[in-house]
Amino acid sequence: MATPKVAPWPAIPISKPEEVYAGLSEQAKEYPLFLESIVRQEHNFEKPEALSRLRVLDCSTRMMIGHWCSSLLAELGAEVIQVEPLGGDPLRQNTPFGRRQYMFRDKETGEEVGGQFLHEMRNKLSITLNLETEEGREILKKLAVQSDVVIENAPPGQWDSWGIGYRQLSETNPRLIYCWVGQRGQWGPLKDKPGMLDPVAQAACGFVHGTGDPKEFGGQPTRSALWMADHVGGTSAAMGILAAVLHRENVSGQGQFIEATAAEAIIRILDYNWAWHSMDGSIRPRYGNWDLAINIYAVNPCKDGYMMVGGGHDRLWYRIWRTVGDEYPTVEEDILGDPHLREVADRLAHDMQVKTYTMLGEWLKDNPRSEAERKLSKQQVASGGVLYVNEVAEYPHFKYRGHVGEYDSPHYGKILYGTTPFLQQKTPGRLKWLGRPTGYDNGDVYRRLLGLNREDFTRLKQAKVI
């Protein structure tokens, strides 16, 4: 396949500190420069890792929730061993619209991996293990004895019936923190309803119903483009795991059983849905890119895309209309003269939101995102355009801070990726490597943790155990 012609990243060079802070007084630049000096990612490798003493076995497959959870732990320094079925996690095969040319190819073996799996295979070791075999499960038991955390997502009760569930593993390793992750839960009335992949959870928790435009505006329930519930659920699983680690180290000396689901993580953060329903039977409606509880706080079309403008309270409200009034004095007059828009609370009525955004739209339609942002920023109003991924990758502020990075992989070549947001002074998160071919670390992990030798490897491979 011909190498596609793609501009190198970054297309525009990253700014230098002296450009960014040009014109500021010594006093004004002292604080941001101090922050830079303590959290800049360039210094990461001079510092220790927060979780370097923890070993995590991530045995989850086919679902992102477990991988996301272990990614966060791996970024913070845990030794994460990704345990994959023979041939690799089926997620490795995922690629948009089935286009194999978008996959990343191992330079040596030609093995392909999709970008989604690769992106979460950060800092992890890859081993293969066939848990369908008795011997594979014996090996897992031995690995679990030497681990702090096990993550799995098998159908409810499967590991228990295999003799490697929490009840059994906690006997041989009472310090083990065992975390089951899934979409809807391993117990309760829906436990046997199959469905492993997001957006199952998004649909089951009320998130999809609440996202998108209302029907009257031509909208329908909308899923997140991302496997968002898995990301949120995986993050909550990581919280639970770390809380269990702290309790084990500081208090009990014992591990415990954790269950985290993608649906319940979103239910937790669906703010007032449940209380509101309990008060008067309300069902939260979709409200598109506007907000039920704040006006102005929305994304609306502008000249070259979509523009976020936010400012709920009076101080920002008047600044927004002053900005608009510079070009459309009549709009400002109309808004400020409307008695129904005078009180913050009154502005929340639906009709008033329609009026607000119709008037704001008058101004936005002539302003591209960058212009609108420049004008509103002068008034310190929170605003910004909806950015697409090419714009995110080149956005000067993000580039300067390193939100996007390029990793030169010994296996796959250069990969553009989203860096860890865990910035820290003493034990920052970091990327050590991105992506491993299937079973790449079998030799290392099985020798180091189980003392297997060459003959063992040959036999286990022939028996299709590893």
Place this chain on the structure above:
Amino acid sequence: MAQETAGAAQAKQPTFEEFCHQTFDFKKAFGKPEALKGCRVLSCTQYILGPSCASYLAELGAEVIKIEAPRRGEAMRHTTPFNEPFLYPLSRWVPERGTGLGFLGANPNEYFISCDFHRPEGQAIVKKLAAKSDVVVENYRPGTFERWGIGYRQLSKINPRLVYCWLGGFGGWGPGRVRASYDILGQSQGGNFGMTGKPEFMGGAPSKHTIWLADYWGGMMGAVQILAALYWRDKVSGEGTFTEYSQVHGVTRQLEYALPLYGRHGIVRERWGNWDTQLCVHGIIKCGKSSYPQSENPQEQEEGYILVSAYDDKDFVRLCQTVGDGKTAEKYAKHDARVKPQSQIEIYDLLEKWAADKTKEQVAELLDKANINNQPVWNSKEVANHPHWQERGAVQWLDDQTFGDLMHQGPAYMMSATPPRLKWALKPVGADNEYILGKLAGLSSEELRRLEEQECI
């Protein structure tokens, strides 16, 4: 005899489901210890990102002290859908107003004190509290706390074990450091907003994730970082640290294959509506009929939607059999053929035609019979009243000590030994002034009264 004993022991062994149910029963949480008992957190936060971060620690048993502006409290208390529902009173000083529901979910289990950060006496109180705390969570504009003399550099001198967590939009350094941010801006600029919703050729536009997702989820990311820092402090160094979480950075972190694809091929990931770019069939379809045609609520009059998931070849064949279309089963027997954009358009169109005379429940029943994965799109009423979520405590009735009966979300995850739990939803502004300031700052009732009169607390 021996056999009988073994049999009895076996009978006693609960099934896995019984075991889970007993282990994770949220009603038994209060008989168990708390993971973060003894950990004290100062939450100098407003809106959602910072407050939710601290509240996750409060669910785990940390003593979280939320500090708000005197009298009216923080901005989120004045935010509620359509300006209708409120919880009264806002505070003892402003009894005629209430707290808006926007505040709910971001502040459970916390102690509420009021304190004016602008005033030297207020700053002195923060210093006293920080000296006795493990964590400070703060989301003011970068450098503001430093200017007030209560930033990381000042507080870490008083208490070197302090973990200081700043959360915000764009971070405290770099060309955009002065920009204000909200959740919706984090979503817009981080990149997940532009990818969500239908593509332009289907009449779609970028869509917001309805909840304040970059805030609530960003708070979780902050909590993960804090827990890791506490572990390092307790287990290794004995020292606190400074952490910075930018919500827009967090959103960019989760763009899946978008950045690798763009970097390698220059291709910009586009929206793909309710379908999946990588799997087919794995998408949400419209069912033609409403499940509640008699309801007066427009949320219920609307047609139903359901997620259909049959991306495995065998599942797809069964799906086509259920729909009664053998030709499509043959034409798209292989996943690579099904998942192409044009094929997806054709297949989902077929499914929607089949579902046009059915409710989402009827579609679910037919799919269940054929053993095809599905999930009806539930609205918040259906979720709130579903026995699965109620039994698991995902939504639970709370007998709140201030506000009475409220339905409230439970913690996001379960733990067997030290379960996170819900104690109270929130309290009025300054409700714990006497308790906390007496206990930790040693203020006498006379001093408290004076500070109160001066509106310093």
